[in-house]
Amino acid sequence: MTTYKGIQGFNIQNLSEDPVPTVAGWSSGGTMSAARRRLAGAGNQTAALGFGGEAPPTGTAATEEYDGSAWTAGGSLSTARLGLSGCGIQTAALGFGGEAATGTQSVTEEYNGSTWSPGGSLPIAKKYSVGAGTQTAALNMAGITDPAGGVNTSEEYDGSTWTAGGTMSTTRYFLGGAGLQTAGLAFGGNNPTPTRLSATEEYDGSTWTAGGNLNLARNELSGGCGIQTAALCIDGNAAPAVTAVEQYDGTSWTNISPTAIARVFHASMGTTSSALSAAGEQGGVGNVATTEEYVNYTPTADYNFQNEGQVWYNNTENVWKVQDATTVGSWASGGNMNTTRGQPAAAGTQTEALGFGGFTPANTGATEEYNGSSWTTSNPLNTARSGLGGAGTQTAGLAFGGYTTTQVGSTEEYDGNSWATSAGSLNTARNGLTGCGTQTAGLAFGGGTPPVVGATEEYNGTSWVTSPGSLATASRDLGRAGTQTAALRFGGEPVTAVTEEYNGTSWTSSNSLNIARAATAGAGIQTAALGFGGETATAKTATTEEYDGTSWSTTTSLSTARKSLGGAGTQTAGLAFGGEAPPLTAATEEWTGAGALTTKTITVS
Numbered sequence: 001m002t003t004y005k006g007i008q009g010f011n012i013q014n015l016s017e018d019p020v021p022t023v024a025g026w027s028s029g030g031t032m033s034a035a036r037r038r039l040a041g042a043g044n045q046t047a048a049l050g051f052g053g054e055a056p057p058t059g060t061a062a063t064e065e066y067d068g069s070a071w072t073a074g075g076s077l078s079t080a081r082l083g084l085s086g087c088g089i090q091t092a093a094l095g096f097g098g099e100a101a102t103g104t105q106s107v108t109e110e111y112n113g114s115t116w117s118p119g120g121s122l123p124i125a126k127k128y129s130v131g132a133g134t135q136t137a138a139l140n141m142a143g144i145t146d147p148a149g150g151v152n153t154s155e156e157y158d159g160s161t162w163t164a165g166g167t168m169s170t171t172r173y174f175l176g177g178a179g180l181q182t183a184g185l186a187f188g189g190n191n192p193t194p195t196r197l198s199a200t201e202e203y204d205g206s207t208w209t210a211g212g213n214l215n216l217a218r219n220e221l222s223g224g225c226g227i228q229t230a231a232l233c234i235d236g237n238a239a240p241a242v243t244a245v246e247q248y249d250g251t252s253w254t255n256i257s258p259t260a261i262a263r264v265f266h267a268s269m270g271t272t273s274s275a276l277s278a279a280g281e282q283g284g285v286g287n288v289a290t291t292e293e294y295v296n297y298t299p300t301a302d303y304n305f306q307n308e309g310q311v312w313y314n315n316t317e318n319v320w321k322v323q324d325a326t327t328v329g330s331w332a333s334g335g336n337m338n339t340t341r342g343q344p345a346a347a348g349t350q351t352e353a354l355g356f357g358g359f360t361p362a363n364t365g366a367t368e369e370y371n372g373s374s375w376t377t378s379n380p381l382n383t384a385r386s387g388l389g390g391a392g393t394q395t396a397g398l399a400f401g402g403y404t405t406t407q408v409g410s411t412e413e414y415d416g417n418s419w420a421t422s423a424g425s426l427n428t429a430r431n432g433l434t435g436c437g438t439q440t441a442g443l444a445f446g447g448g449t450p451p452v453v454g455a456t457e458e459y460n461g462t463s464w465v466t467s468p469g470s471l472a473t474a475s476r477d478l479g480r481a482g483t484q485t486a487a488l489r490f491g492g493e494p495v496t497a498v499t500e501e502y503n504g505t506s507w508t509s510s511n512s513l514n515i516a517r518a519a520t521a522g523a524g525i526q527t528a529a530l531g532f533g534g535e536t537a538t539a540k541t542a543t544t545e546e547y548d549g550t551s552w553s554t555t556t557s558l559s560t561a562r563k564s565l566g567g568a569g570t571q572t573a574g575l576a577f578g579g580e581a582p583p584l585t586a587a588t589e590e591w592t593g594a595g596a597l598t599t600k601t602i603t604v605s
Contacts, residue, residue, distance in 0.1 A: 013312040018321065018599055025257045026245075027352075028393040028438075029276065029291035030070040035461070036060060036289070037281040040086030040131070041224050041267030042093035042111075045274040045293055049074065049090045049111065050267050052098060053279065054082035056287065059100055063111070065090060066276065066291070075115040079107050085131035085140060086267075087224060092135040094119065094157065097126040097143065104146045108162070110135055120161045126151075130177035130186065130223035133157075137181040139165065139203065142189065144173045150192045154203065156181055168208045170199050176221030178231035181205065185228045185248065188236060190219040196238065200248070202228055212252035216244050220264035222277070230272045232256075232294070237264045240485075240504075241283030245294075247272055259292050261441055262485065272296060284485065284504055285460040288440050308597065320602040326594055329555050331544070334575070334588035335374035339366040342580045345390030345399055346521075346566035347414075350573040350590055352394040354414065355566050358578065359386040363404060367419070369394055370575065370588070379418040383410055387431030387477075389444050391459075396439040398459065403431035407449055411459070413439055424463035428455045432476030432493070437484035443502070445489060448476040452493070456502070458484055469506035473498045477564070479522040481529035481547075488526045488547065493518035495537045499552070501526055511551040515543045521567030523574040523591075530571045530591065533579065535563035540581065544591075546571060555594070560587055572596055 032050060039053025046068035053060055061080035064071040077095060084098025084105070091113035098105045104127045108119035122140065129143025136159035145151050150173045154165035168186065175189025175197075184203035190196050196219050200211035218236035225232040229250035235242060241262035246253040259277060266280025275294040282288045310323040337344075341358035348354045351372035358364055365381030381399055388402030397414035401407070409426030412419040426444060433447030440461035447453055454471030457464040475492025482488045485504035490513055491497065497516035500507040513531065520534030527549035534541055542561035545552045558576060565579030572593030579585055592598065 014315055015312050016314075016316050018314060019312070024296040026259050026292045026294050028260070028396050029293040030066065031291060031396070032064055032071045032279050032289035033073065034060070034062060034289060035287040036062075036279050037265040037287045038082040039265075039267050039279055040084045040095055040098075041222065041269045041278065042086045042088045043090040043269050045270045045276045047090040048269050048276050048278070049086070049093050050278050051086065051093075051095055051111075052077055052081050052084045054287070059098075063116070066278070071291070075111070077109055077116050078118070079105065079109070081105055081107075083127040085129050085143075085223070087131040087133050087138050088135040094131070094135045094138050096131065096138075096140060096157075097122055097129055099127045104144070108157070120157065122155060122162050123164065124153075128173040130175050130221075132177050132179045132184045132223065133181040135159065139179070139181045139184045141177050141184060141186045142168055142172045142175055154184075154208070166203060166207050168201055169210065170197065170201065172197055174219040174221065175223075176233050176236070177223035178226045179203070179228040183228040185211070185231050187211075187233055187248070188214055188218050188221050200253070212248070214253050215246055215255055216242065218242065218244075222266045222268040222280070225268040225270055225275050226272050232268070232272055232275055234268050234275070234277050235259055235263050235266065235280075241281075256296075257294070260438055260483065261288070261290055261292065263288065270294070282441055284458070285441055288461060290438070290440050311602070322600050322602055323597050324600050326592060326596050326598055329544075329546075329591060329593040331556060331558050331576070331589045331591055333559065334577075334590045335370070336588060337368055337375050337577055337586040338377050339364060339368065340584045340586040341366070341578050342564040342584050343386045343388075344566035344578040345388045346568040346577075347390050347392040347397045348394040348568050350569040350575045353568040353575050353577075354390075354392075354394045354397045355577055356390065356397065356399055356414070357381055357385050357388045357402060360584070367414070370577070375588070381412055381419050382421050383408065383412070385431075387433070387447075389433045389435035389447075391435045391437045391442040392439040398435070398439045398442045400435065400442070400444055400459070401426050401430050401433045401447060407431050411464070422462070424459065426457055426464050427466050428453065428457070430455075434478055434480040434489070436480050436482050436487050441484040443484045443487050445480075445487070445502075446471055446475050446478050446492060452476050456507070467505070469502065471507050472500055472509055475518075477519040479520040479531045479534070479567075481522045481524045482526040486526040488522070488529050490522065490529075490531050490547070491517045491520045491534060495535070499547070513552050514545055514554050515541060517541055517543070519563035521565045521576060523567045523569040524571035528571040530567075530569075530574045532558055532567065532574070532576055532591075533562050533565045558589055560585065560589070
């Protein structure tokens with residue numbers, strides 16, 4: 001008798017619950033107590049250590065410990081310094097080399113989870129090298145010595161003494177590294193030319209050999225993330241700083257999900273499935289205290305299917321199911337907001353969103369958090385206002401500008417629980433503006449004073465700086481997507497279809513929306529944006545359009561035509577909430593983009 005297994009060659013899975021998909025990406029973590037760059041790190045994502053570095057105008061001895069959500073003070077280094085290297089775990093870390101007020105250092109210190117104590121000195125003082133391994137079996141790679149400059153030497157530590165290791169093929173410093181003392185990895189950096197490098201080298205405990213080159217040559221990297229056959233290269237300077245992340249498999253590098261913030265001289269630690277990137281210098285901003293967490297979760301063998309067309313039997317629900325890819329994007333109803341409002345500002349993702357401010361019709365400071373199914377009320381803004389701009393994430397939000405009884409420039413920062421007023425107000429008070437980016441790298445543009453303006457300002461976590469680049473077409477109530485250095489504006493009042501792209505310095509025109517509109521919402525990034533809702537010259541609209549970095553294409557409309565709504569998320573997982581239909585609405589809609597895998601129940605029909 002012919003069987004399904006005989007035809008297909010495999011068993012259909014019999015599962016008690018539906019499989020969960022592979023998840024990979026970056027999200028915001030806890031902020032360090034002090035902004036700094038050129039620091040060292042050790043540990044993993046849930047038990048990390050950041051120490052030393054440069055907190056202008058001098059090097060610092062400060063140590064901070066991370067528990068997976070927040071940083072707290074640890075024991076200080078005996079020698080304050082920057083450009084040092086580190087390795088090990090949170091309770092058994094090693095810090096060595098670097099630059100102090102007295103010059104390049106050979107000092108080694110050992111951390112026991114609370115205090116630092118002296119270890120064996122490096123045979124030669126070094127800075128801007130990179131470390132790998134453990135407290136009792138460490139590897140120090142390349143770097144700078146005085147007066148020789150860049151070197152290609154490596155050193156090995158046995159828990160008390162450093163000895164010379166193998167000589168690297170390439171002289172370099174400001175490099176990245178990972179691995180163990182007997183299986184080290186060095187990549188990127190620059191040599192004395194100076195030339196940014198893509199070269200990778202692998203160490204077997206005695207000899208260095210060439211590995212696969214990075215896809216993007218870069219320097220000013222960090223080290224400590226992964227092993228020789230599974231490492232991450234995070235951000236760095238490729239002129240300018242980049243958000244590019246690459247993963248090494250022991251042979252070659254592959255581009256994976258980028259970080260939200262481009263930075264150099266940061267600390268990184270963890271593995272290719274659970275990584276942490278902390279502090280550093282953000283391009284165009286300066287030193288930051290920001291942390292980003294990377295998760296690459298792959299389900300266990302029984303649940304690791306996530307292929308289009310895969311069939312299984314759910315024995316809890318007693319139904320057959322199939323994994324199918326959507327052919328056209330669609331909107332579905334989500335949980336209603338607790339406060340019905342128009343003009344809510346937005347931040348975050350589809351499953352971790354933040355909605356705040358707006359009008360009810362009175363100005364409101366109401367703040368709500370969305371978890372992918374329902375909204376929860378949190379502490380309100382200190383200044384109730386409408387027509388404000390928003391940026392950031394659910395746990396690190398940014399609110400700026402808006403209207404009380406007049407246009408305001410005040411800025412507030414959200415920490416996942418409450419809002420604090422920043423000392424830095426917008427240089428141009430206005431309402432009807434919009435923004436994008438993060439809490440420490442925000443962008444504000446457009447609005448009314450009351451005449452419409454094209455003024456653009458950048459936020460560095462403390463103050464706003466007016467950009468030399470204003471919008472080519474001044475507008476208010478416009479749509480937005482992207483980051484501080486790669487932003488997108490579209491539509492706006494007076495009603496327009498104009499689209500412009502920002503590169504961190506200036507705005508340039510791109511192809512227009514298919515439907516001219518104002519009071520629209522947006523999600524995504526500059527090269528993969530979603531624009532939805534708004535008001536044309538004659539009526540509210542439900543139109544949704546997708547931008548691919550060059551042009552807009554129309555796709556499935558919102559269920560409810562509305563203007564002055566909030567928008568968050570990405571081009572493939574967007575969120576729309578609030579607005580005027582009319583009347584004011586609390587409705588939330590969730591967007592699933594074309595190509596996304598969805599679970600469907602198999603029926604006879």
